Structure formats: C-alpha cells, structure tokens
Amino acid sequence: SSELTQDPAVSVALGQTVRITCQGDSLRSYYASWYQQKPGQAPVLVIYGKNNRPSGIPDRFSGSSSGNTASLTITGAQAEDEADYYCNSRDSSGNHLRVFGGGTKLTVL
Amino acid sequence: QVQLQESGPGLVKPSQTLSLTCTVSGGSISSGGYYWSWIRQHPGKGLEWIGYIYYSGSTYYNPSLKSRVTISVDTSKNQFSLKLSSVTAADTAVYYCARHSYGPLGDAFDIWGQGTMVTVSS
Numbered sequence: 001s002s003e004l005t006q007d008p009a010v011s012v013a014l015g016q017t018v019r020i021t022c023q024g025d026s027l028r029s030y031y032a033s034w035y036q037q038k039p040g041q042a043p044v045l046v047i048y049g050k051n052n053r054p055s056g057i058p059d060r061f062s063g064s065s066s067g068n069t070a071s072l073t074i075t076g077a078q079a080e081d082e083a084d085y086y087c088n089s090r091d092s093s094g095n096h097l098r099v100f101g102g103g104t105k106l107t108v109l
Numbered sequence: 110q111v112q113l114q115e116s117g118p119g120l121v122k123p124s125q126t127l128s129l130t131c132t133v134s135g136g137s138i139s140s141g142g143y144y145w146s147w148i149r150q151h152p153g154k155g156l157e158w159i160g161y162i163y164y165s166g167s168t169y170y171n172p173s174l175k176s177r178v179t180i181s182v183d184t185s186k187n188q189f190s191l192k193l194s195s196v197t198a199a200d201t202a203v204y205y206c207a208r209h210s211y212g213p214l215g216d217a218f219d220i221w222g223q224g225t226m227v228t229v230s231s
Contacts, residue, residue, distance in 0.1 A: 033217035035156075042205055042221040043156065049215020086156050088218065096144075096161075096169040098209075103155040 003092050004032075004101035006085075011107040012077045022070045022087030022101045032070035032087040034063060037103075043086065047072055074106075082108045111136040113206050113222035121200075121229050127193040131206030131222060138187045139164045144209040145189040146218060147180060149202040157202075161209055162189055196229045203227075 004024040012018035022032050031050060035043035045054050047063035060075045070089070074081055087101040117129035131145070138145060146161035160170035162180045170178050179192040193200060204227055208220040 031215050033215065035218070037156075042224050043218070044221070045217050045219050048217035048219070052214045054219060084155075088156075088158070097171070098146075098158040098161075098169075100148075100156040100158060 003099045004087055004089060006087060006101040006104045008102070009105045009107065011109055012074070013109050014079060015076055017073065017075045018077055018106065020072045020074075020085050020104045020106065022072075022089075023068055024089065024099075024101075025068055025092045026090050026099075027065060027068050027070050030090045031065060032063070032089045034061075034070075034072045035086045035088065036081075037084045037086065038082075046085075077106075077108050079108050082106055111208065111220050113208065113220055115204060115206050115222045115225040117225060117227070119226060119228060121196055121227060122231050123197055123229055124195055127191070127196050127200060127227055127229070129191045129204055129206075129225065129227070131189050131191075133187045133189075133208075137184075138182060138189065139184050142211050144169075144211070145180075145182065146207045146209045147191045148205045148207055148218070150205070150224075151199075151202045159191065159193075159204075198229050201227065201229045 033048040037043040046061050051063045062073045064071045084103045086103045091097040091099045112134045114132045121127045144161040147159040162168045177194045182189040203224040205224045206222040207218040210219045
C-alpha cells in the first residue's frame with residue numbers, strides 16, 4: 001500500500017480550476033513533487049519544492065502544502081492537461097527512501 | 110541537455126535476473142547533487158520507486174524489493190544499471206531510469222528516460 005494517498009480520479013470543466021491532492025505523514029516535513037503522465041509517455045515533472053515549476057511548464061500549474069496534504073492546482077485547465085498525475089516524496093521514516101502516490105486520473109470535460 | 114536512455118532485454122524468463130542499463134548523455138553522472146534512479150510501472154498501474162544510487166556508490170532501495178535489487182554505477186561509461194533477481198510475472202513492467210535532483214529549491218525526478226518494457230515469461 002502507498003504511504004501517499006491520492007484520489008483515483010478527478011474531473012474538471014474546460015477552463016475551470018481543479019485541485020489534485022496527496023496525503024501522507026511525510027508531507028508534514030517534506031515537500032511533494034508532482035508528475036504528469038500522458039498515455040504511452042514517460043512522466044514529466046510539473047511542480048517541485050514549495051511551488052517551483054521547471055522550465056517549459058505553464059504557469060497555470062501551481063503547488064501548495066498544508067499539514068499532511070500537498071496539492072497540485074491547475075488554474076484554467078486545458079484539454080492537453082488530461083493525464084495521470086502522481087505525487088512523490090520521502091517515505092514516512094524521513095530517510096532517503098522515496099514513495100509515489102497511487103496517481104490521479106484527470107479528465108477535462 | 111541531459112538525456113537518459115534505458116537498454117536491455119525486453120523478455121526475461123521466470124527465476125532469472127533482469128538486467129537493464131541507463132546511459133546518461135549530455136552531462137556527467139559524477140556531477141554532485143543527483144541520485145540516479147530506477148522506477149517501474151506495471152501495466153495500467155501507478156509508479157513504483159525501485160531505488161537510486163549516488164555516483165560514489167551509495168544506494169537506497171525500496172524495502173519491498175531490497176532483497177532482489179542491485180543498482181550499480183559505472184562512471185567511466187556514464188551509465189548506471191539495475192539488476193533484479195528471481196523475477197516472476199509480477200515484475201513485468203515498464204522500467205524507467207530517472208535523475209533525482211537535490212537543490213535549495215527542492216528535490217525531484219527531473220529527467221526521465223523514455224522507459225523500456227520488460228516482460229517476464231517463459
């Protein structure tokens with residue numbers, strides 16, 4: 001079982017805002033990173049640290065954290081944002097071990 | 110820019126050892142601040158972290174796989190490798206290599222290979 005919990009599926013209307021969450025004890029101490037994966041493709045980093053976007057990631061993607069929950073927010077979702085999203089962080093022991101959330105399938109309606 | 114490319118057999122027999130190599134191009138594997146990682150994805154499922162290695166040889170493994178996994182690095186070839194022993198059909202997955210970056214702004218798997226499908230079957 002994953003130490004990071006994500007909702008399996010979320011939907012959003014085109015142009016609206018959606019928040020994808022990730023829960024876990026380790027998130028009280030460590031930031032999550034977020035990955036977008038489209039069918040047949042490798043994951044792509046979209047958010048890391050407090051709220052940092054790699055070069056080339058649109059600014060409609062943002063991250064936040066509160067307590068044991070990390071969130072990825074897409075403000076003004078586009079059709080191309082339809083994908084699976086995964087969070088990652090350290091495991092609850094706080095050492096170098098890593099764990100992924102189970103993933104959230106985002107559907108843009 | 111740094112790129113990663115996995116290579117290795119696409120078919121492995123049960124009970125044998127799965128061996129994959131990741132070649133790093135566009136940068137040195139010996140650069141500090143990075144852990145070189147293996148991640149897998151079972152068909153239709155989520156991502157599973159297997160483990161990673163620092164260029165000096167320090168390794169960290171997923172406890173659920175630790176007894177069967179070895180990750181090694183060859184700095185002269187700018188490559189790192191994965192060996193997974195005693196495989197079963199449950200090890201059938203797409204295997205990705207990725208760079209895990211540590212920095213003042215945070216850490217993340219910032220560069221990924223394209224992935225390689227490995228099927229365990231007789």
